[in-house]
Amino acid sequence: MDAMTPFVLRSPQTVDEALALLAGNAGARPIAGGTDLLPNLRRGIGAPEMLVDLAGIEELQQLRRDGQGWWIGAGVTLHALAHHPEVLSELALLAQAAVAVAGPSHRAVATLGGNLCLDTRCVFYNQSEWWRQSNNYCLKYRGEVCHVAPQGARCHAAWSGDLAPALIALGASVDVLHRSGARKLPLEELYQDDGAKAVKLEPGELLMGVHIPAQAPGMRCAYRKARVRGAVDFPLAGVAMRVLTSGEVLTDVRVALTGTNSHPLLLQGTEALCGKALDDATLAALGKLVQKQVSPMRSTVTASNYRRQVASVLAQRLLRELAHP
Numbered sequence: 001m002d003a004m005t006p007f008v009l010r011s012p013q014t015v016d017e018a019l020a021l022l023a024g025n026a027g028a029r030p031i032a033g034g035t036d037l038l039p040n041l042r043r044g045i046g047a048p049e050m051l052v053d054l055a056g057i058e059e060l061q062q063l064r065r066d067g068q069g070w071w072i073g074a075g076v077t078l079h080a081l082a083h084h085p086e087v088l089s090e091l092a093l094l095a096q097a098a099v100a101v102a103g104p105s106h107r108a109v110a111t112l113g114g115n116l117c118l119d120t121r122c123v124f125y126n127q128s129e130w131w132r133q134s135n136n137y138c139l140k141y142r143g144e145v146c147h148v149a150p151q152g153a154r155c156h157a158a159w160s161g162d163l164a165p166a167l168i169a170l171g172a173s174v175d176v177l178h179r180s181g182a183r184k185l186p187l188e189e190l191y192q193d194d195g196a197k198a199v200k201l202e203p204g205e206l207l208m209g210v211h212i213p214a215q216a217p218g219m220r221c222a223y224r225k226a227r228v229r230g231a232v233d234f235p236l237a238g239v240a241m242r243v244l245t246s247g248e249v250l251t252d253v254r255v256a257l258t259g260t261n262s263h264p265l266l267l268q269g270t271e272a273l274c275g276k277a278l279d280d281a282t283l284a285a286l287g288k289l290v291q292k293q294v295s296p297m298r299s300t301v302t303a304s305n306y307r308r309q310v311a312s313v314l315a316q317r318l319l320r321e322l323a324h325p
């Protein structure tokens with residue numbers, strides 16, 4: 001990797017200070033654990049003049065629960081999430097997703113906010129400067145042509161964060177703050193299907209944290225991912241699922257996926273599975289929904305169709321597991 005280009009590092013202690021720094025410096029970027037941003041900068045992807053380090057801001061590090069549900073600050077580390085006793089017992093899929101990210105030393109500093117604001121990934125993009133330069137760069141950064149879909153005019157890099165689908169399956173919303181105001185939106189609406197800009201944050205905006213609504217009694221949930229290396233790797237496909245049953249009958253099925261599209265995908269049409277018992281027809285219907293809505297492209301080392309099939313099979317296995325524990 002290359003040396004980083006010069007930058008100024010600022011370490012605000014409050015959200016207000018951080019927002020003022022971001023609003024006052026067009027070339028500033030927030031940095032949390034740095035486990036995504038720093039490797040990219042060292043590959044020559046971006047050259048911010050200022051990094052605004054969020055690690056010292058206590059307001060972002062709160063994890064609390066009340067009658068309405070949970071609040072998890074953007075600065076909470078993935079290690080803390082994966083080992084929190086109540087998260088483990090009540091929001092199992094969130095702990096499963098957190099512990100599935102990278103390796104232990106990454107998770108010790110990597111944060112929820114950084115994971116939700118992750119850059120998308122592609123084999124033609126996550127490369128050294130000299131490699132990308134020798135290939136005339138690509139549409140996403142400095143180039144003109146997308147090597148994955150050369151006829152098209154958009155980037156198909158894959159969303160590969162593990163936490164977004166888990167939180168979307170739980171119905172989470174996200175708080176975003178700018179110096180001039182705040183907005184709250186369902187987490188899935190923070191994203192768009194554009195690999196060059198999947199996260200819809202404007203310059204100067206900070207993600208404050210997520211709110212997870214109280215879950216219905218009896219809710220079961222889980223997260224599974226397929227990856228090339230079992231120990232440390234981004235998902236080729238990941239599926240998060242929340243299921244409620246009444247007796248033998250499915251009453252709520254909420255599914256979100258990662259690794260297959262340029263944004264975390266909230267699966268549409270799962271209400272058609274409700275009111276039905278779990279049988280081969282229901283599993284086949286879920287498999288079809290997944291196959292139709294995912295759109296993996298040739299942006300990873302594995303074939304697109306493999307990721308499509310894996311996503312479908314993971315979803316069916318999860319439904320079987322959660323409907324009849």
Ligand SMILES: Cc1cc2nc3c(=O)[nH]c(=O)nc-3n(C[C@H](O)[C@H](O)[C@H](O)COP(=O)(O)OP(=O)(O)OC[C@H]3O[C@@H](n4cnc5c(N)ncnc54)[C@H](O)[C@@H]3O)c2cc1C
Pocket residue numbers: 029030031032033034035036037038039054074075078100101102103106109110111112113114115116117118119160161162163201205206207208232233234235
């Ligand atoms: C070897 C390796 C393996 C990895 N494997 C995985 C994996 O399996 N799954 C996975 O999901 N990720 C993986 N990652 C990526 C990364 O480690 C994690 O996604 C991590 O959670 C990123 O969090 P961070 O705090 O380090 O983010 P940072 O690198 O600090 O920031 C990431 C992005 O988010 C922005 N940002 C951070 N916080 C905020 C905020 N509060 N508001 C607005 N913007 C913000 C930054 O400006 C930057 O653009 C891997 C990384 C490496 C190096």
Ligand code: SF4
Pocket residue numbers: 121122123124125138139140141145146147148149154155156157195196299
């Ligand atoms: S999908 Fe195309 S434009 Fe996007 S990073 Fe890959 S090669 Fe570049």
